[in-house]
Amino acid sequence: MHRLAQLAQQPSRRIIGLMSGTSLDGLDVALCRLHGHGPATRLELEHFATVGYDEEFRRRVRQVFAREQVSLEYLTLLHAWLGRAHARMVLDCLREWQVAPAEVDLLASHGQTVYHAPAHQHQHPDFPGLNATLQLGDADHLAVGTGIITVGDFRQKHVAGGGEGAPLATYGDFLLLSSPNEERLLLNLGGIANFTYLPRTNAASAQAGSAALSTDTGPGNTLLDAVVRQHFPHLSFDEDGRLGAAGTVHPELLAELLKHPFFAAALPKTTGPELFNLAYLHAAQVCTGTADLAVEDLLATLVELSATGVARAVRLALGPQPALAVYASGGGAHNPVLMAALQRLLPACRFASTAVLGVPPDAKEAILFALLANEAVAGQPVSIGAGSQRVPAIRMGKISLPD
Numbered sequence: 001m002h003r004l005a006q007l008a009q010q011p012s013r014r015i016i017g018l019m020s021g022t023s024l025d026g027l028d029v030a031l032c033r034l035h036g037h038g039p040a041t042r043l044e045l046e047h048f049a050t051v052g053y054d055e056e057f058r059r060r061v062r063q064v065f066a067r068e069q070v071s072l073e074y075l076t077l078l079h080a081w082l083g084r085a086h087a088r089m090v091l092d093c094l095r096e097w098q099v100a101p102a103e104v105d106l107l108a109s110h111g112q113t114v115y116h117a118p119a120h121q122h123q124h125p126d127f128p129g130l131n132a133t134l135q136l137g138d139a140d141h142l143a144v145g146t147g148i149i150t151v152g153d154f155r156q157k158h159v160a161g162g163g164e165g166a167p168l169a170t171y172g173d174f175l176l177l178s179s180p181n182e183e184r185l186l187l188n189l190g191g192i193a194n195f196t197y198l199p200r201t202n203a204a205s206a207q208a209g210s211a212a213l214s215t216d217t218g219p220g221n222t223l224l225d226a227v228v229r230q231h232f233p234h235l236s237f238d239e240d241g242r243l244g245a246a247g248t249v250h251p252e253l254l255a256e257l258l259k260h261p262f263f264a265a266a267l268p269k270t271t272g273p274e275l276f277n278l279a280y281l282h283a284a285q286v287c288t289g290t291a292d293l294a295v296e297d298l299l300a301t302l303v304e305l306s307a308t309g310v311a312r313a314v315r316l317a318l319g320p321q322p323a324l325a326v327y328a329s330g331g332g333a334h335n336p337v338l339m340a341a342l343q344r345l346l347p348a349c350r351f352a353s354t355a356v357l358g359v360p361p362d363a364k365e366a367i368l369f370a371l372l373a374n375e376a377v378a379g380q381p382v383s384i385g386a387g388s389q390r391v392p393a394i395r396m397g398k399i400s401l402p403d
């Protein structure tokens with residue numbers, strides 16, 4: 001605790017942010033130097049790596065991932081095993097970067113979301129109106145395994161504060177990327193797509209955050225990846241959107257998929273592969289007689305679905321003709337077919353990568369968790385959003401000590 005008090009007083013902290021997202025592609029590891037806290041935060045990314053998961057790793061996570069029924073024994077074992085596995089991956093990165101664990105002040109671990117259950121999505125009769133979410137990979141294993149104080153399990157506090165446990169990008173986007181000169185949308189195209197809207201503002205001013213907003217928009221890559229895996233067991237995604245580019249959008253199937261009430265629901269909202277999965281796709285295919293659609297056409301339709309989900313949510317937030325700068329991140333930003341569809345559906349928006357803002361698009365979410373840990377030890381709750389779009393004014397994360 002003495003060490004934590006010291007850390008809070010330091011002018012800068014060296015923090016590793018860890019993110020393992022819904023795509024199960026790997027653990028993103030971002031070693032950051034954070035100066036100050038709150039709106040005065042300055043962040044330098046010193047090193048970044050994605051430690052890829054192998055097929056056996058993914059198989060283990062998929063035993064419980066987004067499943068309603070699982071073995072409680074397996075879930076318990078996975079919680080400890082993932083924590084240890086992530087600790088080993090961090091140590092491997094540090095060795096590679098020639099940084100000693102003692103030179104790192106904090107680890108910030110998101111863990112692995114295995115089930116996301118916002119109230120609108122589960123409708124369990126025993127728990128009406130309850131938002132809940134579960135991340136595995138216990139932070140005590142990371143702290144003991146690496147010897148670094150670990151901040152983990154960020155999402156529970158967001159739920160306790162009245163949110164759905166996501167998106168948490170809001171806080172980092174607001175503190176790091178608000179601009180007094182430009183109205184911006186930070187669009188992350190991961191397994192699930194989400195964005196943060198930032199009005200033209202200086203994050204340090206008193207009312208700065210009131211018009212900011214952040215929400216999930218629907219599927220990003222999750223359905224695309226699932227279809228690719230189903231048809232091509234040796235592939236995990238459609239590289240550079242090549243398969244999708246060779247297909248044609250099927251309008252009836254697209255319309256059926258878009259009938260899901262999630263797309264019209266008020267903002268903010270969150271979702272996950274518990275909803276956007278092969279069962280959802282299959283039901284729409286049966287309904288429209290498209291069960292035998294060529295895989296290229298299916299992928300083209302799903303790219304259009306992801307882009308339309310984003311465009312609809314942007315219009316819900318900003319009105320019928322959104323015209324602002326959009327900075328994309330996440331794996332989907334590497335898919336030119338998806339990016340072209342977004343530009344077509346939001347013609348007045350100017351698209352660029354977050355790299356332009358100094359944030360590498362693949363590192364953005366891991367950086368975000370480093371920032372949240374920095375706020376947990378040194379910051380103050382920040383006020384973002386207003387009315388029904390208010391984001392909980394809280395600091396997040398639980399502290400695990402190595403000894």
Ligand SMILES: Nc1ncnc2c1ncn2[C@@H]1O[C@H](COP(=O)(O)OP(=O)(O)OP(=O)(O)O)[C@@H](O)[C@H]1O
Binds near residue numbers: 241332335336
């Ligand atoms: N070159 C590429 N071409 C097409 N798609 C790509 C490319 N590179 C990555 N992707 C897509 O991005 C996905 C990984 O994205 P990312 O790592 O941002 O997701 P995540 O962080 O796991 O998800 P979430 O943000 O929902 O938790 C891959 O599974 C793939 O679908």
Ligand SMILES: CC(=O)N[C@H]1[C@@H]2OC[C@@H](O2)[C@@H](O)[C@@H]1O[C@H](C)C(=O)O
Binds near residue numbers: 168191193
């Ligand atoms: C429950 C959960 O893990 N949600 C993720 C997921 O991946 C993208 C989107 O859905 C987002 O809401 C969130 O992650 C990012 C890091 C967030 O909280 O901002």
